[in-house]
Amino acid sequence: MPERPALEGLEAKWSAAWEQEGTYRFDRAAPRERVYSIDTPPPTVSGSLHVGHVFSYTHTDAVARYRRMRGQEVFYPMGWDDNGLPTERRVQNHFGVRCDPSVPYDPSFQPPAEPSEKEPLSISRPNFVELCLRLTESDEQAFEDLWRTLGLSVDWSMTYTTIGKLAQRISQRSFLGLLARGAAYQLEAPTLWDVDFQTAVAQAELEDRERPGAMHRVRFAGADTEADALIETTRPELIAACVAVLAHPEDERHRALVGRHVRTPLFGTRVPVMTHAAVERDKGTGLVMVCTFGDVTDVLWWRELGLPVRSVLGPDGRLLEVPWGSEGWESDDVESARRNYSELAGRTINQARKRSAELLAESGELIGEPQPVNRAVKFFEKGDRPVEIVTSRQWFIRTIEHQERLIERGRELDWHPAYMRARFEDWVNGLNGDWCISRQRFFGVPFPVWYPIDEQGKVLYEQPIPASAERLPIDPSTEVPDGYDASQRGQPGGFAGDPDVMDTWATSSLTPQIAGQAGEDGGELFARVFPMDVRPQAHDIIRTWLFTTVLRSELDESALPWQNAAISGWVLDPDRKKMSKSKGNVVTPMHLLEQHGADAVRYWAASGRPGTDTAFDAQQMKVGRRLAVKLLNASKFALSDLPPAGDALTHPLDRALIARLAKVVAEATASFEEYDYARALQRTEEFFWWYCDYYLELVKGRRYDPDPEIAASVSRALRLSLSVFQRLFAPFLPFVCEEVWSWWQEGSVHRASWPEAEELDAEAGSSEGAEREALALEATADVLREVRKAKSQAKRPMRAPVTRLVVRDLPARLDALELGEDDLLQAGSIESLERAEADELAVEVELPPEEG
């Protein structure tokens, strides 16, 4: 035991020891019923971890440590989510390169020493992927260092990455299974599209952003009717793509138009006026134009009304050239349609919108001035321009047909906190299409299929050639399907590889299978850890990660992937805004750990209740640090020169203490069982401070008593209570607890058994006097407080003697006070004690006259 115990250096000392001892190593031979498995969120490796990570991973670690101490074999792997767009973007910026799949591989390629953001270097896809791997590797090392310093009790031998061979194999294997069962399909259809990244995106990856726009009132002249149609639109650039005008079926105002036709302004295309119940009568004029495609509602109307396609928007976000006058592009004035459209073709959406408004004004078809409006626009969450809808060939996983089943699964899952389930149900109920999983990107898991090319050179997408299971993982852009040779790539009669990669969630949705190594080594590990016990994650990705994992598990395993979902909140900055890099308010976690110590930072994190957003608060870390220091000092005091313990607790106050401690243990245990680590910490901490302030002070006299008979009971109580506190705090303050445990115990506190309330109750005894003894502890502490108050108000030191103390109180409390009288007199330096009955506690404290 050190002379002056300190927190400095404990992280390095004990994280090295834990690694060496294999303290957190998962025992692969453990039977399923003893295993507690955690589907750890793999953090995105695209920069740095932030305080929010430290926050939520600490919650999981506290639970993991509790379970381990309960005797369960904890499966707690770490994963790194390194595939996907964030890594691509980071590599582009970090090295100043851009992936160009048409560039050949350069084995001796080295990235430029001085990356240029303005003129990125075009490199091949294999070279690009190499750079992605190189960058993620160093990021992952930094992440691991941080987690070790924070004290996460992860088994580092089980680490996986989402771009690694194992994850790719499992992801591709799952995909091929879905394909074989018809649960995955390919379709050329209107798809959500990001024009900057030029890739399909999924509904789950969208977010709303407020953007200014302009409402244009536009006249569509009647074609087979005298009446004109007035339409309000914020997207006049899509008029050429208009395929119909709609009214609500019960809207009397437009009855004359319905069933007739109108001509689009500028282009003179004849389009029908039809009805649909989803049209909102009170918006604009009550008439709406359907374009292919302006938004998802357009897709709905287009599909349900069987409308034709007139696409004007290219994948790069510019307007396409279109053949006016040919089939589908009819006009009553082809020349002017061509002339007008030539002003738009090749322009970006914004340019075309502005020019369209000018053309409409010139032609007299714009009524009044465009009115500025603010409206919410859908963006790809990582994109800079609004998503568009572009028709393209994509892979989908069937989702809509499973909606009801997924709702049921959500109800089987135990949510912590319970109200988070509503977010899941809302999301599932709001789904409006199957999950698009293909992305036109480079750094991801490829689709393990090729397509035959017929003799005319046409790619037969509807006849995919799946890779054989034993070849997985494969990259169809470099590998060749069985029965072909490399020279046939792209040739008539040959084959073509699928060019796309999977959405990052298509792989992340399989983390239970990846971590558990499903289908590997005969599925031995998987059978021991799946279904997992808990999925810890934040509430913002319920619609993505949690939802897709439930879906994939349903499709592949017909099971819930886990029994519990422990949902954590966010870290907010002191202004209650979500902490984010862009706001410049992110605090570097490593700096925090160095400044306050890991236990202190963990204390702050563990104080945040499940699911609740928590403000970043350095003050709370200081409080945590004080608690850790207190545990050091209290342990030192209790254990230094401690006389031998007796066989039993013979003093009433000692028994009463242990009885109270049993209640705290019971409450902490119950809280942990409900994943309410914050409550477990709070109750433990609250009682610990009371223990230091009252119990340790009360028993000082007996603890130092030269008579070993007297010291034996308190010695026993101190050992027992200290051991319990050290174990109760171990999930939260793993470093300081391990330190104080090592002073007097064998082995790691983190492999010690969680204290049991029943054992403590047995130790305290359930004698008839227990109630009186409990009252004695309470009354003694209350009187001690009153004595301290009197000394404090008299501005006298605490050791100042009390020449005479009169205690007035209820008879039962006065009676109980006798049991702790010896300790009270000593702790309060009380020379004489008198009692008097009263309705409530009051004391008279006589102090000797002040000297000087």
Added chain:
RNA sequence: GGGCGCGUAGCUCAGUGGGAGAGCGCUCGCUUCACACGCGAGAGGUCGCAGGUUCGAAACCCGCCGCGCCCACCA
């Protein structure tokens, strides 16, 4: 517009049918043999507003106000 959550001391929050609490901050005091990264004490709140249930409401029910998040809303 729909759903969920929140509103308690200056701050961060606990408290879910019967005493309005903790920590921090603030003020005052104390080198007390574990700890000055300490110890003791004090001041500070009509528990968002209004109604109802109840012997009794911070808590339960209804309404309203405010804040946050999720979803829908691109005509």
